[in-house]
Amino acid sequence: MELRAVRGMKDILPEQAARWQRLERTFRELVGRYGYGEVRTPLLEPTELFVREIGEDTDVVSKEMYSFERHEDSLTVRPEGTASAARAYVQHNVAGVEPVTRWFYIGPMFRAERPAKGRYRQFHQAGCELYGDVGPASDAEMIGMCAELVTALGVRDFVIHVNSIGSGPTRARYRDELTRFFEPHRAALSEDSQRRLATNPLRILDSKDPRDRELAATAPSVVDVLAEEDAKHFDGLRRHLDALAVPYHVDPRLVRGLDYYTRTLFELKITTGELGAQDALLGGGRYDDMIGNLGAKRPVPAIGFAMGIERILEVTAREEARIGPACYFAPMSEEATTRALLLAQNLRQSGHWCEVDGRGLSVKAMLRRADGLASRLAALLGADELATGTVTLKDLGRHEQERVPTTQLAEAVARRLAMPPLAAEEKAVDRG
Numbered sequence: 001m002e003l004r005a006v007r008g009m010k011d012i013l014p015e016q017a018a019r020w021q022r023l024e025r026t027f028r029e030l031v032g033r034y035g036y037g038e039v040r041t042p043l044l045e046p047t048e049l050f051v052r053e054i055g056e057d058t059d060v061v062s063k064e065m066y067s068f069e070r071h072e073d074s075l076t077v078r079p080e081g082t083a084s085a086a087r088a089y090v091q092h093n094v095a096g097v098e099p100v101t102r103w104f105y106i107g108p109m110f111r112a113e114r115p116a117k118g119r120y121r122q123f124h125q126a127g128c129e130l131y132g133d134v135g136p137a138s139d140a141e142m143i144g145m146c147a148e149l150v151t152a153l154g155v156r157d158f159v160i161h162v163n164s165i166g167s168g169p170t171r172a173r174y175r176d177e178l179t180r181f182f183e184p185h186r187a188a189l190s191e192d193s194q195r196r197l198a199t200n201p202l203r204i205l206d207s208k209d210p211r212d213r214e215l216a217a218t219a220p221s222v223v224d225v226l227a228e229e230d231a232k233h234f235d236g237l238r239r240h241l242d243a244l245a246v247p248y249h250v251d252p253r254l255v256r257g258l259d260y261y262t263r264t265l266f267e268l269k270i271t272t273g274e275l276g277a278q279d280a281l282l283g284g285g286r287y288d289d290m291i292g293n294l295g296a297k298r299p300v301p302a303i304g305f306a307m308g309i310e311r312i313l314e315v316t317a318r319e320e321a322r323i324g325p326a327c328y329f330a331p332m333s334e335e336a337t338t339r340a341l342l343l344a345q346n347l348r349q350s351g352h353w354c355e356v357d358g359r360g361l362s363v364k365a366m367l368r369r370a371d372g373l374a375s376r377l378a379a380l381l382g383a384d385e386l387a388t389g390t391v392t393l394k395d396l397g398r399h400e401q402e403r404v405p406t407t408q409l410a411e412a413v414a415r416r417l418a419m420p421p422l423a424a425e426e427k428a429v430d431r432g
């Protein structure tokens with residue numbers, strides 16, 4: 001029998017891996033500029049950590065965790081990164097050493113969800129956690145950073161939903177409101193939500209069952225029951241977001257699937273529809289109670305987000321230009337080939353990827369190869385170019401060409417590479 005990868009888990013082969021590396025590099029550099037340093041935690045954690053922090057009634061804990069017993073311990077392959085990072089933060093008493101801490105992580109997460117486009121059983125997240133700052137300025141900074149991040153990764157059409165679910169007392173009040181609202185409609189709810197009505201009515205709001213969704217759409221909004229301090233925090237967040245010119249949309253129905261959140265919640269969604277129901281590229285929020293719950297000497301406020309790497313790569317696949325050589329040399333004689341070898345060597349010393357076509361083929365065949373390699377430029381060297389000490393530099397990304405003295409080739413190449421290539425549709429028009 002042929003053995004295949006586990007359903008919902010994927011291999012990443014070298015061509016794809018190059019895209020992963022580029023994404024990870026962009027992520028590390030960008031969050032590094034905001035002061036985030038990397039934390040690496042084990043893939044296995046005590047099951048208890050997730051049960052306590054994510055919440056027993058969440059889908060993640062109740063049906064999606066890969067948990068097993070070994071030597072009397074109950075272990076779980078991590079379904080997310082926030083609880084593990086918080087466990088490490090408390091275990092190493094980081095709060096005792098520094099008042100504010102910024103951590104990021106990148107790695108695989110495991111949830112036994114029903115596989116679909118954009119939903120896997122092993123998927124990868126890149127996320128950030130900021131400890132020791134109650135916000136709301138830090139909340140706005142993080143949300144702004146997320147917008148900058150997905151833009152840098154090539155995502156164009158997105159919207160950021162924000163909401164506040166308040167702190168402890170607000171949530172208790174909201175739970176009561178929701179129970180009062182849903183109780184008369186109990187029979188119309190899904191079986192899961194009938195159970196949630198007793199244990200955690202907030203979870204009904206993010207149920208995927210159509211029966212629940214219809215009712216949830218008319219449920220009371222949390223914004224109406226926010227305590228004064230929570231409302232002030234949320235106003236502050238919006239003020240800072242406005243000042244930073246971060247576009248956002250207040251979404252009072254946003255609750256998110258994990259129990260640990262307090263106050264600020266946010267989710268960044270793609271608006272092109274290409275991911276169907278799996279339209280969230282990243283999500284996050286504040287979790288001011290977790291560090292205290294995990295046994296820290298004092299409570300420490302915290303906020304974080306996690307971005308789904310597969311989803312980002314899926315929605316940016318079209319946008320991303322294939323990376324090819326900077327310049328492909330097409331010499332038309334033996335003498336021209338010698339010249340081309342020399343010119344290419346010089347260009348490589350300035351850090352450019354160059355290739356010389358030494359096969360003695362027609363210009364047309366050499367240009368076809370340049371196109372196939374996704375080379376940005378092609379340098380043609382014929383008798384005329386040799387006689388005048390020049391090259392004909394064709395910009396394949398912009399459908400332009402110029403005659404350049406060989407002594408100025410490096411400058412011309414650098415200048416061309418700094419110009420954006422035409423978009424695919426402009427090229428099509430250009431080709432007529």
Ligand code: AMP
Nearest residue numbers: 118119120123280281282283306307308
């Ligand atoms: P969560 O940890 O559920 O808040 O998810 C944060 C982000 O991780 C989501 O917005 C998705 O981009 C991504 N994500 C969550 N679950 C999956 C999954 N099963 N497959 C792929 N990506 C996921």
